[in-house]
Structure formats: C-alpha cells, structure tokens
Amino acid sequence: MSTEILMPKLGLTMTSGVVDEWIKKEGEPVQKGEHVCTISSEKLTAEVEAPADGILVKIIVAEGEEADVKEPIGIVAQEGETIDTQQPEETVSKPKQNQRVQEQLVPVSAKKPLVSNGERIFASPLARILAKEKNIDLTLIKGTGGNNRITKRDIEAYEHSATREVASTTDVVASSKSTASQNMGAGLTGMRKVIAKRMKTSLDQTAQLTIHRKADLTAFIKFKEEIKRHLSDTEIAGSLSLTVCVSKAVILALKEYPEMNSWYEPDTNGFQTFDEVHLGIATALSDGLMVPVIRNAHQMSLKELSGAITKVTQAAREGSLAGELVTGSTFTITNLGKSGIEYFTPILNTPETGILGVGSLQDKLTLNNDGQVITTKELPLSLTFDHQLIDGAPAAEFLGRIVSFIEKPYSLLL
The missing domain is CATH 3.30.559.10 (Chloramphenicol acetyltransferase-like domain)
Incomplete structure (x- = not known):
C-alpha cells in the first residue's frame, strides 16, 4: 500500500514550504522515520521523515519547488507495487472505481488546472497567486517543475526577464543596475535563504x-x-x-x-x-x-x-x-x-x-x-x-x- 509524503506544518503561521533537497532519490529504499528530504519555510528549515518503510517511487515536488502544507511531495510504496504517478487527463465521464485510488496520489494543485485555448496548465498554488497578483498570463510561461508544472521560481524568472527587456529599451545603465540588484542572493539555499x-x-x-x-x-x-x-x-x-x-x-x-x-x-x-x-x-x-x-x-x-x-x-x-x-x-x-x-x-x-x-x-x-x-x-x-x-x-x-x-x-x- 502506497503512502504519501506530505509537506509538514512547522509553525502556526506556515502555509507552504520549499523542498530544498531530496536526500533520497527515486527508486531508493527508505525506512520509516528516515530523513528523505529537507524543506524550508519563512522562518525554519527542517528534515522530513519517511512515513513508512518501502521505496521512494515518486518525487512529486522537485528541489526548489514550493508546495502547500499537507500537499503530497512524494510517494513511498512497497517493493514491486505499481503506482500510476501520471497526471490524470481531464474527462467528462465519471471515473471508475480504481481511478479514485490513483487520483488521491495526485497533488491537490494538479486537480484543478487552469484551462486556456484547450490546453491544461499545471501550476503550484503559490505560482497561481503570484501570477494573479502580477497580472501574468500563465500560458506564456514554460514550467520547470515536475510534469512541467509552473513554480514560484518560474514566475519570478519570467517577471525578471520581462522587466529586463523593458528596461533595456529605455536605459541600458539602469537595466544593468536593476539586474544586479535582483540577482542579489542568487544561489542561497536552506536556512541561509530563509x-x-x-x-x-x-x-x-x-x-x-x-x-x-x-x-x-x-x-x-x-x-x-x-x-x-x-x-x-x-x-x-x-x-x-x-x-x-x-x-x-x-x-x-x-x-x-x-x-x-x-x-x-x-x-x-x-x-x-x-x-x-x-x-x-x-x-x-x-x-x-x-x-x-x-x-x-x-x-x-x-x-x-x-x-x-x-x-x-x-x-x-x-x-x-x-x-x-x-x-x-x-x-x-x-x-x-x-x-x-x-x-x-x-x-x-x-x-x-x-x-x-x-x-x-x-x-x-x-x-x-x-x-x-x-x-x-x-x-x-x-x-x-x-x-x-x-x-x-x-x-x-x-x-x-x-x-x-x-x-x-x-x-x-x-
């Protein structure tokens, strides 16, 4: 029986977290209580433990991606167990009984995709919020997360690229200063980033x-x-x-x-x-x-x-x-x-x-x-x-x- 690894809630005000590093890789065996990844929130970094013995069959949230509290970030299953980890296609018909089990393994954010021009768009909850706040069309962004999901990092990269293009048409000097400023802290991870x-x-x-x-x-x-x-x-x-x-x-x-x-x-x-x-x-x-x-x-x-x-x-x-x-x-x-x-x-x-x-x-x-x-x-x-x-x-x-x-x-x- 498969078990989801969930994004933990580290503090009273935590609503989402970032996966900084996967200590275990897909296909590797894990033991219950063993550290499988490190995550960070606004104020804290922590190591996430495996919820059960088995194999880490799927990493849902890649390193650098963000996920809501209690959202699945990985899946542990028994050796030899087959798990359908593909995103389900949208359908009008009622799902079959065995499809319901598979659907539970899909992140909540992937169950409610945006639809534009007939194409499905996968994005993390935080990415959707940022896109809405900044009036950014998600169809213009190529996701770098798992299953090409759009992440917070993709939104920020797109915004930075757009800002740089506008600035370069008006003032080259101002553009270089803006770029240098926005690149401050690049490469920081974990607690130092927080x-x-x-x-x-x-x-x-x-x-x-x-x-x-x-x-x-x-x-x-x-x-x-x-x-x-x-x-x-x-x-x-x-x-x-x-x-x-x-x-x-x-x-x-x-x-x-x-x-x-x-x-x-x-x-x-x-x-x-x-x-x-x-x-x-x-x-x-x-x-x-x-x-x-x-x-x-x-x-x-x-x-x-x-x-x-x-x-x-x-x-x-x-x-x-x-x-x-x-x-x-x-x-x-x-x-x-x-x-x-x-x-x-x-x-x-x-x-x-x-x-x-x-x-x-x-x-x-x-x-x-x-x-x-x-x-x-x-x-x-x-x-x-x-x-x-x-x-x-x-x-x-x-x-x-x-x-x-x-x-x-x-x-x-x-």
Missing part, C-alpha cells in the same frame, strides 16, 4: 532606529553574592545568570510599556499589542540563526525562566524544537556578548516592533565614596525599535526602565 529573505523584508518594511545605554552591574553582582549565601547551589543553578536576569528585566519593562510588546503588519496596517509576553531568544546555530520562543514568559519566576531558556535554546541547536516554539514571539533578545561586541544594531524580528541587543561586559574605572579608584562592571545594551510606531522618547524610557530593573536587582524577584 534568513536572507527575512532580514531584507524586515529592513524594507520598517523604520529601524537603534539607541544605546549601559547598565551598572555593581548592585547586581552584590545581589548574586547575597542570594548565593542564603540558598543552596541546586536552588540557584543558572537562575541568576545575566541572560536570565536581563530577560526578566525586559519582561517587567514590557508590562509597563505595552507598545513595545507588539506586532505591526504593514500590508494591512495592522497594529496589535499583547498582554502576554512571548519572549524570543536569538540562538546561533552552526549553519545560521533561529529565534525559539518562550511562551507566557511573564508568568515565570527567575528559576522557571532559566529552565525555559535552557530548554528552547538547546532544542534549537539540536534541531528538535517543536513547531509551536518557532513563531509567535512578541519581543526578542539577542546577545553578542560572548563575541566581545560592545554595541550593535540588531535587526527587528518582524512583525515585532522591538529587539534588545546585549553586549559584552565592560570594565569602568570610577571613584568610590572614599575617593579611591575602583573598577566596576557595565553592561552595554542596544535597543532597536520601529520608528513608524514608537517615538524616540518612549523608546528611551523603555530602555531606561530595563536598566533600572538591572541596577535594582531585587525588583527582579517581584
């Missing part, structure tokens, strides 16, 4: 401004020492790390400045603030970057927050992060302190309107009350916000409130 797209979109759709400030850690260091004297090592393990305490300071400040705990969707002009704090923790991976989400972080104690941060960042690095913890953050924290960076300009994790960058600890020479020169520790912080929605003054107040919580660390226990 990151490139999201970073570019973030900068294109927002008015990002970054402000900086340092937090004096003198009181924080004393706070940690005093807590350690009164609690056992087991009780405080990791709970008083700088990352955890900065996260708690951000959560408390967000409750006072809800406009920073928000989403903005420029396409719909939608602006939404949240009572709940779903904290994103930017996490470096060997091949890119991911932002796992700590849901309902505002309800957690320092100890609970510490455990949650450790759990999601470790899962992200191991590639075992649950889909619901990939999207939905309302504010993000990113830390380059271990790299020795003092200040930087974090890019917004859209649709969020704020992100806090944490730098490396800095030594500062100052005078104590007795006039003696002493060394203190300071923590550089960089806040990026969307100036379309938030003015400089309230953003500065928000950053100042974070600093206040850090410099008065007992407030973090509230």
